[in-house]
Amino acid sequence: MATIRSRHHSTPITKPETEQLFESKDNNNGKPITPKEKTDPMIYIIFLSLLFDLLAFTIILPLLPSLLEYYRINDSSGLYAWLTTRVRWFQQLLGAPERYLSVLFGGFLGSMFSFLQFLASPIVGSLSDYYGRKPLLLICASGIALSYFIWACSRNFALFVLARVVGGISKGNISLSMSVITDVSSVRTRGKGMALVGVAFSLGFIVGPMIGALFAIFSNKSASGGAWFVLPSLLALGLALGDVLLLAFCLRETLPKEKRAPEISSALSYGLQLLNISSIFK
Template sequence: MVYVVFLSLLIDLLAFTMILPLLPSLLDYYKKNDGPDGLYASVLRAIGHFQDVLGAPDKFNSVLFGGFLGSMFSFLQFVISPIAGGLSDVYGRKPVLLICLTGGAVSYFLWAISHNFSVFVLARVVGGLSKGNVSLSMAAITDVSTSATRAAGMALVGIAFSLGFIIGPMIGAGFTKWSQSQQNEWFVVPATFALALALLDIGFVCVYFKETLPTEKRAKSFIDGLNQALSYINVAALFNFTAVTNLSAKDTNELRMLGRVYFVYLFLYSGLEFTLSFLTHHVFHYSAMDQGYMFAFIGVIMAVLQGGWVRRIPPTKVKLAAVWGLLLIVPSFVFIGLSWSKSLFYIGLFLFAVSTSMVVPCLNTLASQFGAADQKGAVMGIFRSLGALARALGPIVASVGKVYFLLGVVKIIKINFCIEYFI
């Protein structure tokens, strides 16, 4: 069953990551074609006031747009992840997973017909509200694994992300290079292919995914489950893991600290991840294909490490691996922020990929050890929601800097603070 979850998540991520190298070009398209009365022009006027405060040049408007879209998408993930996790504890993983995947397919359909910026934003809204499938996948792996095999299962989730970042952006960039010479609305081809992948994923889950949460282990009450899920949106309750009951004081404190570490790391990580395509677009003048190669470089490193080493880390060494991964993010930011050449930039990317390949699966493995069987979905949903909240704040904060690397001092201080308490 772990491999079924892995394949489903991989198909979903292939569709999801296709858009990453396309965002700068998509925003350029809507800037030219949305019209003076469209949503793009309205948002541009609002951003103009903010831009004046920052003193940012006009060429960085797309960065601010990108930060807005990235933060909006992740904020919606923040809202939906604990709700999906909590409801799956009541109804089982499979039906909620299918609802999420269907919503993703609808978002790709809307993207394919997004002849104006309003429809494109609607597609991103629907997509963000459908991204509960990642936390559900982690909960399903937790259902069918033991403490000895859980790290390997979480590493497979990391491998799925890595392969998604290798193949998805390359597919998107390749379709773009071909379709731009075929039609004005060049994004229709990659969007349609993403829709096809989403439909394939729905069919795959319908046929091969077997429910991982038995009826006798589910939460009993729909009302209690829904109210509990809705309470996870409360930020203070999220950081305190209030909804996870029956833990010892020691376990509660460890889970809370783990959640804070995860939040800080992904806040910093997502700020860099989301601005990479805009950084290379403006500084190195990368095409969509160049950016596809860049994301593939990151993905290959992550896939090799997670497939060959991280999934074999003994349970007693998982925490130590996470700490080393946290340490590595500091020099990666320094190299990328100070890169005046592509060679220096790729050194930073290498360290960035190594860090991510260690931190994310290891922290998820540690979190999955907490809670009873009927609360695993809630624990992973809260954990995923904390990550989504971090991803909601990271892109917009990174995008309003002068432009990319002014977060250097803040990031080092926060990572060191994070490591000090984690150790």
Template sequence: MSAVNKSVEDGAAFSSKVIRIVFVVLLLDLLGFTLILPLLPSILDHYAQTEDGVYQSLQSVVDWFRQAVGIPLEKKYNSVLFGGLIGSLFSLLQFLSSPVTGALSDRHGRRPLLILTTLGLMSSYAVWAVSRSFSMFLLFRVIGGICKGNVSLCTAIVADLPCPKARNRGMAMIGIAFSVGFTVGPLMGAYFAIGSRTTGNVFYQTPALLALAFSAADLLFIWLMLPETLPKDIKVSSSGCGDSSDLLSPLSLFHFAAVSRTKDPPSRDRMQALRVLGLVYFCYLFLFSGLEFTLSFLTHQRFQFTSMQQGKMFFFIGVIMALIQGGYARRIKPGSHIKAVRMAIITLIPAFILIGLSWNVTMLYIGLALYSFGESSVNLPPGSAHQKGTVMGILRSLGALARALGPVVSSSVYWIAGAQACFLITSASFVIPLTLLNIARRLKEE
């Protein structure tokens, strides 16, 4: 009996160590990733003012399309459309790379893939730091989109832990890492951008170098501290990447074909639940990501927010999210997740209506408080017992596909019809994931 107790204690100690390491790894990754968030509107304005050749070429295409469809001239909305296209490009590349990264981690282990993706992120931040043209900025986003697999890999690492309580605690720590990253990162980006201006450098150079430093520290920490969590027997029995169409075809991803065609697939009920939750997750993120991406452009244009004011806005959002996740979200009972997600989506409808109609900063921040509650209460569905990396990779890829389509659709509506129409139309469309959630609840009851 003492040997059994010792084994349990060793497993608990190992799980606690892994959770702490994953928290630091993900926090460093998110701090580097979020530095750019308050700067993007100013970066696009910078390239417009410097008359960059690539930017001007894209501008001419936008102007041609505007004239062809008879849209009134609104130069200030062009940056919104460009921002949506850049955000969609980044997410499209994540859509292509996430399931492959997840499947490879099932075959070769989490640690090697995490080291590889972090090296890729370091190279992307290095390109951003030396970029002086819009084409180099686009290259930075392309490399970053391909290599941004750390979130799904960290989630898979937590899912590898043997104890359900440890897995739940690990998922909570991932949520806290997101809250801290999105609270501190944007504010740091805005602060160091101001400092970069005072030294005579391009305003985004210091944030880019800081992102590179965070990524380098992340790589060193992974190399020295992170153990491999994928059991050897599962690693050996993994089928690898399988049919590439299962990982890259949207239809196959929605059907979770890469999981169902394994030697030991989940049960039929489990597969049905995965497919419904995948569809809910996609629809929710498609709508949410579009409005999330246009938020900084709305505040930049309507309220003339500077980069520092944008950073403070993200800080406010992060603090509210941390309070919700530390209090309400962590107390959601295992059987009540669908109900909690439904409540979160319902909350997002008035949140985005208030933001879209806001005529003063007070009204805007009331909407942002509701927005923060909704965002912090919607969690990524958990993985299956086997092929965790593949399942998480597919879910992350479906989310990336939604984030690839959402910003470009939302920014196009913003560009054509204006901010209010964009936020009101999309808010009304949240009835779609709500309907799907009701279907999922009925399936669960059956």
């Protein structure tokens, strides 16, 4: 307890230390001095998890043109030729030149991935409100690792598309990471947590494509029976497995049982509502 003395009495008058702390003034500007709030370590775990995930995710970006060329020549499943006819119809509908066919093809694959992420994220987030954050994060991270393993084995285009489908469905980890930061942060520390998410995205989209470009330049495309993409896919798999281990051993559950949704049906109904874009603006 802090003490102060009355002007006319020598008896100390006690005041709570916290009250005295907030009443004290800064010598420079007269603002109240408030205690510095410590950032929860889980925010840094989420930062590292996102960094691993985004580095693995962006490695493939500069490799996509070469990958599509590889499957155009070597695809044995027939899926590449079938999709090409559909994309060519869309290209003719737009009136785009023939040279942009591969661009539209790559755009289709990217849009498919993002659409699956759009469908999965609200569902995964809703399930985490009932089961907790950590189990769903581990499922998503494991699904992402599985997608890179399928990519490493994808000697035909059908397997490559399957890898992108599995990866897109598993990408609910981004929204879950935001939820974890919200769980463990206060109003004062939340800004720092969200800033670290932005830093992870920036580093991932700077370093990851650079790594992919190095593989595109220096990889021996005749290695492994012509499957030159095995090395970058294995690197992405290694990063994804590192993310799984980090979450399994370093992340604690951040949503207490008393704060979880009482029923899975109520949690899922809210997630399904978010898939209706018009309901978001009501």
